Amino acid sequence: xxxxxxxxxxxxGSIYMLVAVAFTLAIGVLNxxxxxxxxLFMLGGMAAYGGVKMGLHWSLxxxxxxxxxxxxxxxxxxxxxxxxxxxxxxxxxxxSLGFLVLLENLMLIRFGSDQQAFPALLADTNLxxxxxxxxxxxxxxxxxxxxxxxxxxxxxxxxNTGRRVRTVAESGETAVLLGIDMSSLVPRLFIGSALLxxxxxxxxxxxxxxxxxxxxxxxxxxxxxxxxxxxxxxxWGAVLGGLLIxxxxxxxxxxxxxxxxxxxxYGLLLLILILRPQGLMGRPPSREKx
Amino acid sequence: MNAPEATPFIELEGITVERAGxxxxxxxxxxxxxxxxxxxxxxxxxxKTTLLxxxxxxxxxxxxxxxxxxxxxxxxxxxxxxxxxxAYLFQDADDQLFCPTVVEDVAFGPLNMGLxxxxxxxxxxxxxxxxxxxxxxxxxxxxxxxGEKRLVCLAGILSMDPDVLLLDEPTNSLDAKHVEKLTQILxxxxxxxxxxxxxxxxxxxxxxxxxxxxxxxxxxxxxxRHPHVHEHLHxxxxxxxx
Numbered sequence: 001x002x003x004x005x006x007x008x009x010x011x012x013g014s015i016y017m018l019v020a021v022a023f024t025l026a027i028g029v030l031n032x033x034x035x036x037x038x039x040l041f042m043l044g045g046m047a048a049y050g051g052v053k054m055g056l057h058w059s060l061x062x063x064x065x066x067x068x069x070x071x072x073x074x075x076x077x078x079x080x081x082x083x084x085x086x087x088x089x090x091x092x093x094x095x096s097l098g099f100l101v102l103l104e105n106l107m108l109i110r111f112g113s114d115q116q117a118f119p120a121l122l123a124d125t126n127l128x129x130x131x132x133x134x135x136x137x138x139x140x141x142x143x144x145x146x147x148x149x150x151x152x153x154x155x156x157x158x159x160n161t162g163r164r165v166r167t168v169a170e171s172g173e174t175a176v177l178l179g180i181d182m183s184s185l186v187p188r189l190f191i192g193s194a195l196l197x198x199x200x201x202x203x204x205x206x207x208x209x210x211x212x213x214x215x216x217x218x219x220x221x222x223x224x225x226x227x228x229x230x231x232x233x234x235x236w237g238a239v240l241g242g243l244l245i246x247x248x249x250x251x252x253x254x255x256x257x258x259x260x261x262x263x264x265x266y267g268l269l270l271l272i273l274i275l276r277p278q279g280l281m282g283r284p285p286s287r288e289k290x
Numbered sequence: 291m292n293a294p295e296a297t298p299f300i301e302l303e304g305i306t307v308e309r310a311g312x313x314x315x316x317x318x319x320x321x322x323x324x325x326x327x328x329x330x331x332x333x334x335x336x337x338k339t340t341l342l343x344x345x346x347x348x349x350x351x352x353x354x355x356x357x358x359x360x361x362x363x364x365x366x367x368x369x370x371x372x373x374x375x376x377a378y379l380f381q382d383a384d385d386q387l388f389c390p391t392v393v394e395d396v397a398f399g400p401l402n403m404g405l406x407x408x409x410x411x412x413x414x415x416x417x418x419x420x421x422x423x424x425x426x427x428x429x430x431x432x433x434x435x436x437g438e439k440r441l442v443c444l445a446g447i448l449s450m451d452p453d454v455l456l457l458d459e460p461t462n463s464l465d466a467k468h469v470e471k472l473t474q475i476l477x478x479x480x481x482x483x484x485x486x487x488x489x490x491x492x493x494x495x496x497x498x499x500x501x502x503x504x505x506x507x508x509x510x511x512x513x514x515r516h517p518h519v520h521e522h523l524h525x526x527x528x529x530x531x532x
Contacts, residue, residue, distance in 0.1 A: 010444075160401055167388050173348055174385050177378050179402035179450060183367065225439070 002224040004132055005254045006247055013246020014145035018200035019223030020230065021149055022193040028233035029169040029189055031089055036076045036096040037197045038220025039103035040069045044201025045211040049118050058121055061088035066198050072103065073194030077229050078185050100216065107213035115212040120245040148199065149239055152192075156235070165189065169233070182250040222249070225269045231282020240280055244268075281287065296324050297360045299454050299482055300376065302426050305354035307340055314340045315351070317428040320452065325453075327483045329493040332503035333510060338486040339381075340391065341503065346373050359453070374403060376454040377447035381462055383439035392434070392442050399450040403506040417449040421475055426507045438469025444475065452483045461489045 024033035027202040035270055047068050051061025075078055080095035156162035164185055168175040176182055204219065205211045226245045230237025252264035272280065292445070300322040307315040314337045322328055324379065330338050343349035356363045359371040377399075380386045389395040396414035397407075405413065415468070418424045423441055426434065434442060439526025447455065460476070461469045473492050487493055493500070498512035 055516055160407065163388065164402065165397070170388065174380070176366075177380075178386070178446075179348070179374055181370065181371075181402070231367060239388075244479050 001107060001131060004252075005250050007132055007134055008138075009247030009250035010243060011246070012049045012250055013141055013226075013243035015200045015204050015207075015219065015242075016141045016222050016226045016246050017242025018145050018148065018196050018203070019219055020226035020242045021152065021235055022196040022200070023223055023227045024235055024238045025189060025193040025196070027227070028235075029082070029095050030172075030186065031163055032081060033089070033093045033224075034076070034081075034096045034190075034193065035093060035220070036073065036080070036099035036103070037223070039100035040073060040194045040197040040216075041201040041204070041219055041223075042107065042211075042213060042216030043069050043103055045073060045118070045205035045215055046116075046213065047198075048202045048205055049116055049211045050111070052119055062202050063290075065202060066195055069194045069198030069201075072099070073190040074187055075099075077190040081190070083184070085261070091171075100220075104216070105214045111213065114214060115210045117209050119207045120209055120216025121206055131278060135207070137206050141207055144199070144203065148196065149235065152196075154233055161185075161188075192197065197242030222265065225265065229269055229272050229279055231279030234279070234283075235282045237279055237281035244280075294371050294485055296358070299326075299359060300484075301355075301357040302341075302345065303355040303357070303370050305344055305351045305494060306355065307337070308352045311498060312505045315344065317354070318506075318508045320501065320508060322482055322484060324453070324482055326376050327485065327496050327498045328463060329500035329511070330484060330486045330503060331493070333490070336503035336507050338503050339458055339486075341508075342378065342484065342486060345456065346376055346378060346410055360370050374450060375452055376456055377450055377452035378456045379440075379443055379447055379460055380459060381458045382434035383436065383443045386441060386443045386446060388432045389431060391427070392423075392429050392445075394430050395442060396427075399446055403450060408465055413430045413449050413518060414445070417445050421448070435468075437464050437471070440468065441472060441475070444472065448479075452481065454484070455479070457485045457487070459487055459489075460485065461487060 019037065022037050023034065026032050026037065039160070044065050047065035048061045051064050052058055056064070076096055076099050081092045083092040084095065122135070122137040122140070123218060127134045127139060132189060154164055164175065164180050166182060167178060168185060172182065201216070204215065223242070223246055226241035227238050228241070229244060230239065230241030247267070248268055249261055249265055252261050256264065298321045302318055302320045305318045305528060318341065330341060331336065332338055332356050340349055344351055347363060350392040359375055361368070363369050363372055367456060387395050389398055393411060393414045396417055399409065400410040400413045413428060415424065420428050421441065421444070423445055426442060431439070431442065450451060459511065460472060469489070469492065473495050477495055482497065485493060485496055497513065500513055502509050502511040
């Protein structure tokens with residue numbers, strides 16, 4: 001049933017959306033393609049799994065996973081971004097990729113390479129609407145993802161810190177000349193994007209009930225694709241791109257077959273970039289970002 | 291007994307800046323004392339903007355020493371204080387204006403310096419009133435004219451109470467009315483200034499001394515006082531009067 005697949009696609013898309021927004025915060029504000037984000041996504045899922053497995057209540061396990069992702073992201077800022085800031089943007093990109101590999105391998109050592117089964121927290125609580133079956137975990141994930149993005153959008157437009165972030169997005173130099181303390185703002189941005197990525201990882205674990213040290217790679221690339229499809233630097237573009245890629249992925253698995261899923265998703269990316277190089281909601285270079 | 295010499299606000303010592311193998315500044319030394327209003331003149335591409343950027347840490351020199359407000363400055367953390375005390379007026383006003391209304395834009399600097407929102411807004415209103423611009427306070431920033439935007443930018447940096455103003459082509463693309471207004475305001479301020487400009491009238495009015503950038507080097511320029519019907523200062527550069 002196509003409508004069921006669309007619902008499933010929206011659920012998956014909401015995960016991509018959060019990862020894409022995490023990438024957007026990094027590239028839109030700091031001009032930094034932060035490849036530790038897939039690692040932080042994985043860390044969210046794996047650390048939550050580790051916490052639950054240790055017997056912690058799921059809320060504590062999730063909070064611990066988020067805190068850990070935030071701390072690791074601070075280390076990325078300190079070790080991969082800060083020393084290379086102001087130089088070629090490719091340099092911190094490569095060093096952040098190093099963090100992705102490091103995190104994957106640490107998890108590999110701790111949990112092994114097999115997929116681990118994440119316990120069902122909201123088992124057998126499906127909502128039936130017409131012919132559609134919507135898992136409560138899926139619904140909660142979608143609602144939480146959308147609420148997070150709406151809150152972030154409000155935060156950036158209506159608060160003084162948000163205004164500072166937008167100033168940095170326009171020009172880091174202007175920001176420092178207007179007295180913005182970059183040494184305090186940039187780490188907070190890293191924590192923010194880590195929390196988004198790790199939340200996506202936890203939601204993925206809860207919805208698909210599986211985690212693995214390499215779960216971040218596929219989702220990370222889809223997140224980057226979603227950001228580009230939506231329009232680099234646009235939060236709502238990342239939302240649209242994430243949902244679109246989620247739906248295309250699920251529909252192509254359902255209608256064509258799982259072995260062509262990457263061809264469909266990345267073919268869509270290519271097609272959109274040919275027709276609209278700035279992405280669906282991106283604009284030609286201008287002053288406005290975020 | 292001589293009075294002790296004041297600590298210079300800004301001192302550059304043997305500053306060299308290279309970009310892509312080309313020397314943009316070549317062993318430049320300069321001192322800005324409290325009360326100085328220094329004109330920096332010279333052809334386009336001579337390194338004038340780079341000179342200003344180096345003073346506030348936006349351009350890292352390949353050699354030489356930057357001292358500001360009594361201390362040598364090396365790291366970005368060092369320069370944060372310098373940028374608050376030596377405020378840079380942007381060439382393009384649109385680069386500085388981000389907020390919906392003028393009063394919010396003028397309050398943005400004080401907010402970033404740690405003032406609470408209501409105190410920052412009050413500071414902005416006081417600054418606008420001091421400059422005779424209080425009528426612009428509630429206006430939408432993006433709908434201001436180019437000249438009004440420049441004046442609002444000036445209000446924005448003055449609201450941070452800097453000791454030094456770094457003015458990079460302050461009259462660029464302003465009409466005569468706004469040039470006059472800006473000049474009047476700047477002349478009435480009790481601030482040290484470095485004025486990079488090609489606009490002789492504003493330099494004549496503001497500058498107390500002048501230097502010239504040429505081929506990445508700094509050389510002295512001469513201020514002359516001419517017997518006119520009205521007396522004013524002229525900046526003469528290079529070999530014009532040598």
